[in-house]
Every structure is written in C-alpha cells, then in structure tokens.
Amino acid sequence: MxxxxxxxxxxxxxxxxxxxxxxxxxxxxxxxxxxxxxxxxxxxxxxxxxxxxxxxxxxxxxxxxxxxxxxxxxxxxxxxxxxxxxxxxxxxxxxxxxxxxxxxxxxxxxxxxxxxxxxxxxxxxxxxxxxxxxxxxxxxxxxxxxxxxxxxxxxxxxxxxxxxxxxxxxxxxxxxxxxxxxxxxxxxxxxxxxxxxxxxxxxxxxxxxxxxxxxxxxxxxxxxxxxxxxxxxxxxxxxxxxxxxxxxxxxxxxxxxxxxxxxxxxxxxxxxxxxxxxxxxxxxxxxxxxxxxxxxxxxxxxxxxxxxxxxxxxxxSLPPEDAPAVSLPAPSKTLTVRGVSIFAPGDQTPIVHDASFALRAGDGLGIIGPSASGKSTLLRALVGIWSPVRGDVRLDGATLDQWPLAERGRHIGFLPQSVSLFDGTIAENIARFDPQASSEAVLKAAEAAGVHELIVQMPDGYDTQIGDQGMFLSSGQRQRIGLARALYGDPFLVVLDEPNSNLDSDGEVALTAAIADVRSRGGIVIIVAHRPNALLAVDKVMAMGNGRIQAFGPKDEVLQQVTRQAAPPGQRPVRLIASQDEPQ
Missing domain, CATH: 1.20.1560.10 (ABC transporter type 1, transmembrane domain)
Structure with missing residues (x-):
C-alpha cells in the first residue's frame, strides 16, 4: 500500500x-x-x-x-x-x-x-x-x-x-x-x-x-x-x-x-x-x-x-490531487480512449470532440490531419498532461491518475513537437535526471534511438554539457536525444509528436527502427506525422479534422479512404502526405 x-x-x-x-x-x-x-x-x-x-x-x-x-x-x-x-x-x-x-x-x-x-x-x-x-x-x-x-x-x-x-x-x-x-x-x-x-x-x-x-x-x-x-x-x-x-x-x-x-x-x-x-x-x-x-x-x-x-x-484553494493508495502493476496490454473531449486549460472551447479508439500491445498508430485539427492536443491527454473534461484515457483498464506521477512516467515515453532539454549532460537528459540510472539503461535507450554513435563522437561523449534547452546542440541532435529520453526504461506507451521534423535521412532510418523495436517488445507507439517516412513502421492510421476522428483503422485502408475524400469531383486525388520520392 x-x-x-x-x-x-x-x-x-x-x-x-x-x-x-x-x-x-x-x-x-x-x-x-x-x-x-x-x-x-x-x-x-x-x-x-x-x-x-x-x-x-x-x-x-x-x-x-x-x-x-x-x-x-x-x-x-x-x-x-x-x-x-x-x-x-x-x-x-x-x-x-x-x-x-x-x-x-x-x-x-x-x-x-x-x-x-x-x-x-x-x-x-x-x-x-x-x-x-x-x-x-x-x-x-x-x-x-x-x-x-x-x-x-x-x-x-x-x-x-x-x-x-x-x-x-x-x-x-x-x-x-x-x-x-x-x-x-x-x-x-x-x-x-x-x-x-x-x-x-x-x-x-x-x-x-x-x-x-x-x-x-x-x-x-x-x-x-x-x-x-x-x-x-x-x-x-x-x-x-x-x-x-x-x-x-x-x-x-x-x-x-x-x-x-x-x-x-x-x-x-x-x-x-x-x-x-x-x-x-x-x-x-x-x-x-x-x-x-x-x-x-x-x-x-x-x-x-x-x-x-x-x-x-x-x-x-485548488482542488487536492491526492496520490493513489494502491500501487498498480506496469501496464502491458491495452490503451483505451473513450469519448474524450479536451479543452485547453482556462478555455471553454473544446479542441478535441468525443475521441474514441483502442490499441493493443504491439500496435503502432500514425495520426495525420491538417494543422489545428487537434492532433497534439489529443497526445497531451494520452500522456496525462491535460485532463479530459469528458471521457477517459485508460492503460490496461485503469485511468492515468491511478498511478502516482513518477511511477506513471516510467510507463510513458513522450517526445513533444518542441523538444525541451535541460541544462546538464546528455546522459542526465536521456535518463530523465534519475540519480540511480544505470549506464546500461542509458546506453540501451541511446542505441534504440540510433543516437549512440552521434553521442560518442562529441568531445565528452555522454558527459557533454548541452546547456539550457540544449542550446549547444543542433535541432536534429536535440530531437534524437529527446527520442532516446522517450525510449528510456522501455516504456509501454511511446508518444511522438512529429519526431522527424528535424531529422536527416539517417535520423529517419533510426526513428523507423525505434518504432519497430517498441512494437516488437510489446509496447504501443503513437506518432503524429506530416512526412511519410515516419509512418513506415506503424500498422494503423487515424485521420483527424476539426477536432474529430475522421477515420481509424489499418494504415493502407485509412490512407486510401482519406485520399479519396480529399479529392474534388473530377480531379486527381490529393495526397494528405507526400510520397517518399517527392521533396519535403
């Protein structure tokens, strides 16, 4: 207890x-x-x-x-x-x-x-x-x-x-x-x-x-x-x-x-x-x-x-947020989203309306849709940053607030659209500043993100000081180290918001391998993407528009469905995401 x-x-x-x-x-x-x-x-x-x-x-x-x-x-x-x-x-x-x-x-x-x-x-x-x-x-x-x-x-x-x-x-x-x-x-x-x-x-x-x-x-x-x-x-x-x-x-x-x-x-x-x-x-x-x-x-x-x-x-006078009295086991089976509606803090206008879907261990979900369609807002609710005003998000049937914050964080990996790193070493950032982190766990996360070779080539390797907000790193380096941090500890749920926006071809290959690795070990990956390479390793796709889920299912079926819907009568279908051969 x-x-x-x-x-x-x-x-x-x-x-x-x-x-x-x-x-x-x-x-x-x-x-x-x-x-x-x-x-x-x-x-x-x-x-x-x-x-x-x-x-x-x-x-x-x-x-x-x-x-x-x-x-x-x-x-x-x-x-x-x-x-x-x-x-x-x-x-x-x-x-x-x-x-x-x-x-x-x-x-x-x-x-x-x-x-x-x-x-x-x-x-x-x-x-x-x-x-x-x-x-x-x-x-x-x-x-x-x-x-x-x-x-x-x-x-x-x-x-x-x-x-x-x-x-x-x-x-x-x-x-x-x-x-x-x-x-x-x-x-x-x-x-x-x-x-x-x-x-x-x-x-x-x-x-x-x-x-x-x-x-x-x-x-x-x-x-x-x-x-x-x-x-x-x-x-x-x-x-x-x-x-x-x-x-x-x-x-x-x-x-x-x-x-x-x-x-x-x-x-x-x-x-x-x-x-x-x-x-x-x-x-x-x-x-x-x-x-x-x-x-x-x-x-x-x-x-x-x-x-x-x-x-x-x-x-x-804010409402109390008491930690749960019972420690739950680590989630390992399902993610269930039921009727979720989300407002921004202090706002009265819903950004996401009645979102419902379910994923099982080993699933990879890609979320697509135009800007301001609610994708990033939905991700914030999935990882517990914003609480839904209606509906709930559950891991193995339990709502997120049934885990204490630090314990829940071990089961979730999150890479936001704007990567935030902190003043300290690369190893500290990857390990989420865990004072008891082992070298093996840090190396495993870095290798899973395909960033180990990049780190060891730096002057001080994993002990390199990166400055506030990672100011001494390039945007691509920050994104890849942020991915390693999201993978640290083999979390069950990994949520990535446009993780390839600053990556080169090597980085995108490493990202695809990382997604496949999470799925192969029985985790769930959810990724928001505007570029097609990020969706190579997922098996499901969700299309969002105007804060609502427009389509959800197997990747090929959903992509074909939304492409047909996006095409005006008598015109060639419009792709929602570019093909791999087209310039980004």
Whole structure:
C-alpha cells in the first residue's frame, strides 16, 4: 500500500504555517515583552536622576543608577539581536515549509489554468512574505500591544500627561490606517507591472535569435522599456506615498514629544508634578509611539506581503490531487480512449470532440490531419498532461491518475513537437535526471534511438554539457536525444509528436527502427506525422479534422479512404502526405 499526500492537499493548510512555528512565535513574543519592559529604563533613569539624585546631590546613588541602567541597556541590546535572529528564523521556517508545495503547485498550475505573465508570481509572492517576516516589520506588531501599557503609565504620572499620550497614540494610529488605504492599490500595481516586465524580458531572452535575425529586437526592447517606465512610475508612486506618511509620522512624533515636554513644564510650574516626571513622560511617549512609527515605515512591505499571502491562499484553494493508495502493476496490454473531449486549460472551447479508439500491445498508430485539427492536443491527454473534461484515457483498464506521477512516467515515453532539454549532460537528459540510472539503461535507450554513435563522437561523449534547452546542440541532435529520453526504461506507451521534423535521412532510418523495436517488445507507439517516412513502421492510421476522428483503422485502408475524400469531383486525388520520392 502506498500512502502519499497530493501537493495541493498540503497547500490547504497554508495558514497553519504560523501555528507550526508556535515555539518561535512564543520566543519572539517573550523577547518582545522583555524588550518593552526594558525600554522603560530610560524613562525611570531620568525620573530618578531629576527627582532623587539632583535634590540629594548623592554621587553614590547616581553611580548605582548608571550601573543598573547600563546593565539593563546591555540586556536590551542582546534581546534585540536575539529577536532579530528569531524573526529571520521565522521567515526561513515559513519558506521551508511552504516553498516545496508552492513550487510544485506553481509548476503544475499551467496544466490546470490559463496564466498571465510569466507564471512565476507565486514564487515571488513567497519571497515577499519571507522577506517581510524576516525583517523588522513584524517587530512593530509585537510591540504595538505594549502601547496601551505605556499610555497607562503616563496616566499614573498625571491625568493630563495620560490624555496627551492617548491623543498622540490615536492620531498616529489613524495615520497607520491611512497608510494602509493609500498603499493597497499602488503596491498591487507595482506587482502587476513587475510581472509584465519579467514576462517580456523572458520572451526576448528565449527568442533572441529570431528577433536579432529578422531585425525586430528593438521593437520588443522598446516594449520592455515602456513597461519598465510604467513599473518605475508605479514604484515611485508607491514609495512617495509610503515615505510621505513615514515622514509625517516622524514629524508628528517629534512634535508630540516636544509637546509633552511643554505640557510637563506647565505642570511643573503649577507644582502638579516634578521635573523628573516631565522628562520621563517625554521619553515614555517617544517609546510608546515608536511601534506605530515603525509600522508605518514598513507598511508598504506589510501591504505587499499581505497581498502576496492572499494570492498564495488562492493557490492553496485548488482542488487536492491526492496520490493513489494502491500501487498498480506496469501496464502491458491495452490503451483505451473513450469519448474524450479536451479543452485547453482556462478555455471553454473544446479542441478535441468525443475521441474514441483502442490499441493493443504491439500496435503502432500514425495520426495525420491538417494543422489545428487537434492532433497534439489529443497526445497531451494520452500522456496525462491535460485532463479530459469528458471521457477517459485508460492503460490496461485503469485511468492515468491511478498511478502516482513518477511511477506513471516510467510507463510513458513522450517526445513533444518542441523538444525541451535541460541544462546538464546528455546522459542526465536521456535518463530523465534519475540519480540511480544505470549506464546500461542509458546506453540501451541511446542505441534504440540510433543516437549512440552521434553521442560518442562529441568531445565528452555522454558527459557533454548541452546547456539550457540544449542550446549547444543542433535541432536534429536535440530531437534524437529527446527520442532516446522517450525510449528510456522501455516504456509501454511511446508518444511522438512529429519526431522527424528535424531529422536527416539517417535520423529517419533510426526513428523507423525505434518504432519497430517498441512494437516488437510489446509496447504501443503513437506518432503524429506530416512526412511519410515516419509512418513506415506503424500498422494503423487515424485521420483527424476539426477536432474529430475522421477515420481509424489499418494504415493502407485509412490512407486510401482519406485520399479519396480529399479529392474534388473530377480531379486527381490529393495526397494528405507526400510520397517518399517527392521533396519535403
């Protein structure tokens, strides 16, 4: 029995991250409490100096107060360092617990929904949340509950001192609310423009050869410049609002502190309080307003982190994808497609309508048809990339989702129309980056694809680094290595989308041999082709048009049928695929 939890089901408990960090939060709260108690040191030191040391002119008392205050300040500093490190650990812990599920969900999201931008906003959101949690912004929120205590102590000094402190705290709190209201939209706009800028830059980088060769690089670059200007404008707007309110809060705190001194002086002149209380209350007011001022200074980051957290929670609301509890045996008999209709993620228009067919072990199927007839879309459903909205795809009677992803992948070989290779060695790419891959399995796949001789002639053979997207290889080399990857591990179902589009004659011979080899060992091969040589080793053909299966059956019968249907009355039949003797 296999008990595994799906990626999204782990994400549902996203809000429990802070609960899981209860011990860290408790330590931060405890250290914050002690820090705020020690913050009273300055006020009471001044109170004792003015009301006890100066009237008594006692040097020993002053020395004793200085020693006590110095020790308390040292402990205060140590606790501030400890709290800063605890906040850093809190951000690290949140990232560690969230990054795996969020990364998995982000990478799989394009298979479920239509994305805007570069699709990596959720990873940036995670960085935003971690950066805020690791900074001093949260410290302000741990200090805010102590503000009423400071105000209460001010009332103990004198009722009017308490009223002044309360009014100052309320006024700064209103500024914090205004900061929240004014920061929401600018911060959201900055996030949107940043995503647009990143998406354009990635598009330019990925297509630089085409842009440079055909001379429209500067036009795309101009689009990036415009987007970057808009991003900078939004950034400046958000910073102006945030820094403006931060400056106002600092000025108001200084005004309040001076006002407290003036009020204290009036009370001293009226002999209602002492000079020590006057100085102490000013220092105490400054400390009581510091958390609000700190919160306003970090409010932009707080709003950004809150918006990022909301987006992460929406990601967490995706339906769970729990892995099956029972491990099925490897498929070895049939592929059955029943009434399959397929939509692109996030779209409501079907691309493939009610497709049904069945294949047995040893069958080879070639799929033909005009462009945009649904061929590649059907292949995506056959290998589990897109899930049908109706109908199902079954191997040996079991739907694809009855296998865990990694286990299902061992039974499927897929070569997409645009071959994607990854930064690493040729051997790693063929072995699908399996750390336990054996040399024998890699060599067997390469020989089955007829690419072994090509690989060993390279400078480092199978250890040759191919670069991102296989940039150091030709299109034909990438396609042949992609074919070897599809054949790695002798998968039961091998699906190839135009595998000979970049092959020379030797490559096409190797492809035909590879298809025949899969069939001879009892596998199933499905191939989309526009060139005839790719169909030499298949025994069945499917013709598609307008998203529907037009014909399916033995190769010769279907080719004759669709050729007759394609011929206008009184004209020579039109071939759907060129003959082997005609130029491609």
């Amino acid at each position: 296999r008990h595994a939890q799906g990626v999204n089901s782990r994400l549902v408990s996203l809000s429990a991250v802070l609960t899981g960090a209860k011990s860290t939060l408790t330590a931060i709260a405890l250290s914050s409490g002690i820090i705020n108690i020690l913050a009273l040191t300055g006020s009471f030191f001044m109170l004792q100096v003015y009301d006890r040391v100066i009237p008594s002119k006692s040097m020993p008392t002053l020395v004793g107060l200085v020693i006590v205050a110095g020790v308390l300040y040292v402990f205060h500093g140590i606790l501030e360092v400890i709290r800063g490190r605890l906040l850093t650990r809190l951000g690290w812990l949140a990232d560690r617990r969230m990054s795996g599920p969020i990364f998995d969900a982000t990478m799989r999201l394009p298979l479920k929904a239509k994305l805007e931008g570069d699709g990596l906003q959720t990873l940036r959101d995670l960085d935003q949340v971690r950066a805020f949690m690791s900074g001093m912004g949260p410290a302000a929120f741990f200090d805010l509950p102590w503000m009423p205590i400071y105000v209460g102590i001010s009332f103990l000094f004198h009722p009017w001192i308490g009223v002044f402190a309360l009014a100052s705290a309320v006024l700064l709190s209103l500024l914090a609310i205004i900061a929240d209201l004014r920061a929401k939209e600018p911060v959201a706009a900055v996030s949107r423009k940043a995503a647009e800028r990143t998406a354009i830059s990635q598009t330019i980088r990925q297509n630089i050869e085409v842009l440079w060769a055909m001379g429209f690089y500067e036009r795309l670059a101009a689009r990036w410049y415009r987007t970057n200007d808009a991003y900078l404008a939004e950034q400046v707007s958000a910073s102006d609002r945030s820094s403006g309110l931060s400056s106002v809060s600092k000025v108001m705190r200084m005004i309040a502190q001076s006002g407290m001194l003036a009020l204290g002086a009036v009370l001293v002149l009226q002999q209602e309080t002492t000079g020590g209380i006057m100085i102490a209350s000013s220092i105490l007011l400054s400390r009581s307003l510091a958390p609000v001022e700190l919160a306003i200074a970090h409010w932009k980051g707080f709003v950004g982190a809150r918006q990022s957290w909301a987006r992460l929670k929406r990601l967490a």
